[in-house]
Amino acid sequence: MQRSVLVLVIMSVIMLAFLPWIASDVMLQFAINTLLLATLAQSWNILGGFAGYVSFGNSVFYGLGTYGTAIAMAQFGLPFWVGLMLGALLAVICALIVGLPILRLRGPYFAIATLGLSGVMGAIVSNMDIAGANIGLILPLTRADPMFYELSLGLLVVTTVCVAWLSMSRFGMALIAIREDEDAAGTMGVNTTRYKVAALVLASLFTSIAGGIHAYWITFVDPASAFDPTLNVRMVIMAVFGGSGTVFGPVIGSFLLSTIYELLAFWISTAAALLFGVVIVLAVLFMPKGIADLALAKEPGWRYFLRNVREHRL
Amino acid sequence: MSATAVPVLEGRRLTKRFQGLVSIDDVSFSLAENEVLGLIGPNGAGKTTLVNMISGTIRADHGSIFFKGQPIDHLRPFQRAHLGISRTFQVMKPFPGLSVLDNVVVGALFGTGGGETSIARARESAREWIEFTGLTHRIGQSAEALGGPDRKRLEFAKALALNPKLLLLDEVMAGLNLVEVDEVVGLVRKVRERGVSILIIEHVMKAIRHLSDRVMVLHHGEKIAEGEPSAVLSDPRVVAAYLGTRRT
Amino acid sequence: MLLAQVLLNGVLLGALYGLMALGMALVWGVLNIVNLAHGALIMLGGYVVYYCYTLLGIDPLLALPVAMASMFATGYLLQRFLLNLIVRGALLNTLLITFGLDVVITYLGQVVFTADFRTINPSYSGANFMLLGLTVPVLRLIAFGIALLLSSALWFLLNKSGLGRAIRATAQNLVAARLYGVDPRQVYAVTFGIGAALAGAAGGLYGMISHLTPYIGSSLTAKSFVIAILGGLANPFKVILGGIVVGVAESLAALYIGPTYTDVVSFLLLVVILVVRPAHALRAA
Incomplete structure (x- = not known):
């Protein structure tokens, strides 16, 4: 990584860390949401962007993180950090158990199987008494938005540092080889199963912690929001919009899309989701490799957009 | 015996x-x-x-x-x-999105005996294999961009980078x-x-x-x-x- | 007896599920697009029939061809002017763009149709008769018949007509199809149109048997996907059969495990099939 980029990133993080002292309550809440979403997108990027395994089921890990924290705090009165660890542990165990069979699938089969898993998990949780069944759980109330903000920021930084390390490591190279051609990677000595499962575990870890933070912040969890299928799609879109398989793409994509959505929701509340859909369609059409690729493109804007259409049209 | x-x-x-x-x-x-x-x-x-x-x-x-x-x-x-054991493919299979160098690095990183543990050393040996097969002038290009004969060379370099027996x-x-x-x-x-x-x-x-x-x-x-x-x-x-x- | 009744309901409903999946399987098999907006198209078809009935007083069954025609046009235009532009892109991109379409259609639906529950209630909607001690709901039987009829029609279209030959040739090999004077852009658009038309018919029937909201799309997409995998992408009758399997499994799950699990059943089925028989599933692609 270039030194100038590094300096810029560190400066931005330091400036962001001071946000709670200047931002309004509403803005801080928006910021927490955005940071958590960016963490989800960045975690998705580990398996989806680097290894090319498009998961629509990371909400399973998010939900387990949410519920691990909620159960620990609401049912057993344990401290927050124990809850976070419990949630993370549940998610990692789930990733290990589920990963082996499911990572044998490829392409759309993997994508939809993961989507299915999140549905199955939601149904299981909503039938468990310890998880408050359909009603959900209420966590102890804490009014400490600045703390949640700094936690979320810290988590995003850790996740991104991990991805940056990944992009320069042997592990990352294995994932990229798997993305480019899994069979060829295997014959070249890459233990594809091990690296795929490791990537899933890593993704599940960060995703579940984000879920745990969100649960304590909102102080309420229920199956519908914890295993929300649209959350899956949102994180994928943010990662792809920014540039999947890059270090900063998913973060930038999340920041931009969250802001766009928030502004749309502010100006024209009913049509926000509609316009969001339009943004997705246009983004896929004109810049399928994301903002990161657009930023590096040699030709000016419109020619770049046309080239993408030309390359992919029939 | x-x-x-x-x-x-x-x-x-x-x-x-x-x-x-x-x-x-x-x-x-x-x-x-x-x-x-x-x-x-x-x-x-x-x-x-x-x-x-x-x-x-x-x-x-x-x-x-x-x-x-x-x-x-x-x-x-x-x-x-x-x-x-290393092989080439009849239908050539370079990793399309990677550069020639990175294609060969994969072989060096994961080849015989589990491969090289350091990326730097893997790059070093990949460079040698690329030179060995006469592809040095293409080292930074994307594998997709190579023409037929150069693709063959790349396929060869990739297989050799595993350091096969x-x-x-x-x-x-x-x-x-x-x-x-x-x-x-x-x-x-x-x-x-x-x-x-x-x-x-x-x-x-x-x-x-x-x-x-x-x-x-x-x-x-x-x-x-x-x-x-x-x-x-x-x-x-x-x-x-x-x-x-x-x-x- | 209860079991037999549940099985009958499952079979009748399952054929309708199969009809839902037919269009998705066709588009997937020929265009290699996993259309995540397929359920939204089913939803649109349902509302076309609903408004034909409530506003124009057309009998819902007679309105089915109207729904099919209008959905064909919608599908044709979508493919011709939007999806054809990215059809050679990465799989993820086709998934995302069709997801984007799903969002757009769903929220347009919310604006135009409102979020209220709608049911299409013709006079015969509650009618049923007894056969061998089992209650046979007339509407479900009709839906079953239409599903068989349309799958047969699709089979004939694909296997016995010039258009079918062009579609199959395009699915096999784009370049070769071009050499034989087939314009793939046209064939793709027509194929997607046919898929949408089948979705339209399924939506109308679904609105009569169940209910409509703008949000039913995503769960129907998921169901269609499962069935398309179960039945494979090549043979319409197998898709209907796949639908029946899911329909029966859902009915049995509702009976033995509890109704909250019905939606999960198809996914569980999918995960099990994919994991136990991946080779089968992978060949279908």
């Missing part, structure tokens, strides 16, 4: 069927240390299937494969690569002109001088004749001849197989 007699690679009575059709029928063969075995036969004879079985992408229905005297039938492709070459010369064929023949010779054993599938008979110590001929999945190259190539059954007359 003399140590010298253990072949690098041995196939015993290998059979493979695809949906009822026999692709490899009871084929046995062996390859000695530092030997070059030519594998020829008309299209559809089962040559690539045999290579796939050795590299582990498909499994035999019957029979066993031994590497340095040890059975490897239960090993997955990456484990065979770690033992030192056994190299399986599946038609690395197809589509090359005479000058380029001579170049590749030279490369294969150089590889052999490094002590690598080689199984080479080729339709270019001149190359087979120049390179192979022995030649084995497959036809309809059966081994119909084996032996010294000039003798095998003039065998009437082999000629008949290539000309397409029915076997008698």
Whole structure:
């Protein structure tokens, strides 16, 4: 990584860390949401962007993180950090158990199987008494938005540092080889199963912690929001919009899309989701490799957009 | 039990069927240390299937494969690569989105014995292999951008970067002109001088004749001849197989 | 007896599920697009029939061809002017763009149709008769019949007509199809149109048997996907059969495990099939 980029990133993080002292309550809440979403997108990027395994089921890990924290705090009165660890542990165990069979699938089969898993998990949780069944759980109330903000920021930084390390490591190279051609990677000595499962575990870890933070912040969890299928799609879109398989793409994509959505929701509340859909369609059409690729493109804007259409049209 | 007699690679009575059709029928063969075995036969004879079985992408229905005297039938492709078995693909498979250098780095990072642990050292050795195959002028380009002959070179460099003990070459010369064929023949010779054993599938008979110590001929999945190259190539059954007359 | 009744309901409903999946399987098989907006198209078809009935007083069954025609046009235009532009892109991109379409259609639906529950209630909607001690709901039987009829029609279209030959050729090999004077852009658009038309018919029937909201799309997409995998992408009758399997499994799950699990059943089925028989599933692609 270039030194100038590094300096810029560190400066931005330091400036962001001071946000709670200047931002309004509403803005801080928006910021927490955005940071958590960016963490989800960045975690998705580990398996989806680097290894090319498009998961629509990371909400399973998010939900387990949410519920691990909620159960620990609401049912057993344990401290927050124990809850976070419990949630993370549940998610990692789930990733290990589920990963082996499911990572044998490829392409759309993997994508939809993961989507299915999140549905199955939601149904299981909503039938468990310890998880408050359909009603959900209420966590102890804490009014400490600045703390949640700094936690979320810290988590995003850790996740991104991990991805940056990944992009320069042997592990990352294995994932990229798997993305480019899994069979060829295997014959070249890459233990594809091990690296795929490791990537899933890593993704599940960060995703579940984000879920745990969100649960304590909102102080309420229920199956519908914890295993929300649209959350899956949102994180994928943010990662792809920014540039999947890059270090900063998913973060930038999340920041931009969250802001766009928030502004749309502010100006024209009913049509926000509609316009969001339009943004997705246009983004896929004109810049399928994301903002990161657009930023590096040699030709000016419109020619770049046309080239993408030309390359992919029939 | 003399140590010298253990072949690098041995196939015993290998059979493979695809949906009822026999692709490899009871084929046995062996390859000695530092030997070059030519594998020829008309299209559809089962040559690539045999290579796939050795590299582990498909499994035999019957029979066993031994590497340095040890059975490897239960090993997955990456484990065979770690033992030192490396291959090229007839349908070339560079990682399309990666540069030439990174394509070769993958081989160095994960090859024989588990590969290089440091990225820097893997790059170093990848550079050497790229130079060895004459691709240095393309090192930073994306693999997708390469033309036919350069793709062959890349395929070769990738396979070599694993630092193999056994190299399986599946038609690395197809589509090359005479000058380029001579170049590749030279490369294969150089590889052999490094002590690598080689199984080479080729339709270019001149190359087979120049390179192979022995030649084995497959036809309809059966081994119909084996032996010294000039003798095998003039065998009437082999000629008949290539000309397409029915076997008698 | 209860079991037999549940099985009958499952079979009748399952054929309708199969009809839902038919269009998705066709588009997937020929265009290699996993259309995540397929359920939204089913939803649109349902509303076309609903408004034909409530506003124009057309009998819902007679309105089915109207729904099919209008959905064909919608599908044709979508493919011709939007999806054809990215059809050679990465799989993820086709998934995302069709997801984007799903969002757009769903929220347009919310604006135009409102979020209220709608049911299409013709006079015969509650009718049923007894056969061998089992209650046979007339509407479900009709839906079953229409599903069989349309799958047969699709089979004939694909296997016995010039258009079908062009579609199959395009699915096999784009370049070769071009050589035979087939314009793939046109064939793709027509194929997607046919898929949408089948979705339209399924939506109308679904609106009569169940209910409509703008949000039913995503769960129907998921169901269609599962069935398309179960039945494979090549043979319409197998897709209907796949639908029946899911329909029966759902009915049994509702009976033995509890109704909250019905939606999960198809996914569980999918995960099990994919994991136990991946080779089968992978060949279908």
